[in-house]
Amino acid sequence: MQQEALQEITAADTLEALQAVKTKYVGKKGLITQQLGGLGQLPPEERKARGAEINVVRQAIQAALDEKEGTLKRAALDAKLRSEAVDVTLPGLGLPSGGLHPITRVYDDLIGIYRQMGYAVVEGPEVEEEHYNFEALNVPWYHPARDLQDTFWLEDGRLLRTHTSPMQIRYMVDHEPPLKIVVRGKVYRYEATDATHESMFHQLEGLVVGEGISMADLKGTIAEMARGLYGPSAKVRFQPSYYPFVEPGADFAVYWDNPRGESKWLELGGCGMVHPNVFKAVDDLREQAGKDRIYEGMTGFAFGLGPERIAMLKYGIPDIRYFYANDPKVMGQFRGELG
Ligand code: DAH
DSSP states (O other), X not given: OHHHHHHHHHHOOSHHHHHXXXXXXXXXXXXXXXXXXXXXXXXXXXHHHHHHHXXXXXXXXXXXXHHHHHHHHHHHHHHHHHHHOOOTTSOOOOOOOOOOOXXXXXXXXXHHHHHHTTOEEEOOOSEEOHHHHTGGGTOOTTSGGGSGGGOOBOTTSOEEOSSSTHHHHHHHHHOOSSEEEEEXXXXXXXXXXXXXXXXXXXXXXXXXXXXXXXXXXXXXXXXXXXXXXXXTTOEEEEEEEOOTTEEEEEEEEEEEOOTTSOOEEEEEEEEEEEOHHHHHHHXXXXXXXXXXXXXXXXXXXXXXXXXXXXXXXXXXXXXXXXXXXXXXXXXXXXXXXOO
């Protein structure tokens, strides 16, 4: 019986199987227990020797059971630990990361180009005085931009700036020439939205003022920007145009060599030589503030452009409204990389 029991213990490869062997031999109704219970039927002189014999067997079986139980429990614990173990060499799950908005990326490109040319980068108020947004920029009462249709007016008579050009005025009132600035920021137009129009969008405004600044400087600057955006072979084109705050005024386009083979002239913005009336308006404001009139007789150029147009073409975004709809299917594509 001892041999059989030891064989069965060796063969038991789970704790359940071992428990069955244990019950079979040393349980309450087990074979050993039955043997011990049978001692009473023996003649008294045999009982002691027989009892001792059964006990030796019982102890051998119990010892084997205990040892095997220890082995199986250790194996089970090992398996559990292994299944729960952390492999520190595995790559982590990674946190969902944000990314730079396409407009921010285009601004970064543009501002990088202008910083290299020595421009200061400034921002200004989105809630603006009518005088700075229009009059001081020589925008006459009959100019379409002054139509109630085009401007968000505040109840106090101020407005949401319709362009970044009022910062030309603010900057010149506060600073003396020579100066080179770009202005970044949001602008607002009260108009129906469609694939190419939003009521809020962005502009980059440039202003250079000094003595002897010419149209050639303006063209060279725009060409330098085009090369910065689209590489050394980028071409620029100027067409006469009208903006009240410049004379002469022009629209400029950049030949956009697109990797998807959609190369074309990209109408980027307006520009021109700062109108003498703008310098005069600045001097008037300076005088009111107790400062010297120093702008009359100065020369300068200005330009304004929309980063949305550049971003739409650069990233193949077909509708301007996607920029501000916060649809993760669109903006999620700009996650992660920060360039
Ligand atoms: N302010 C003009 C607009 O919003 C853009 C512009 C045109 C800015 C010509 C300029 C400029 O500085 O010279 O449509």
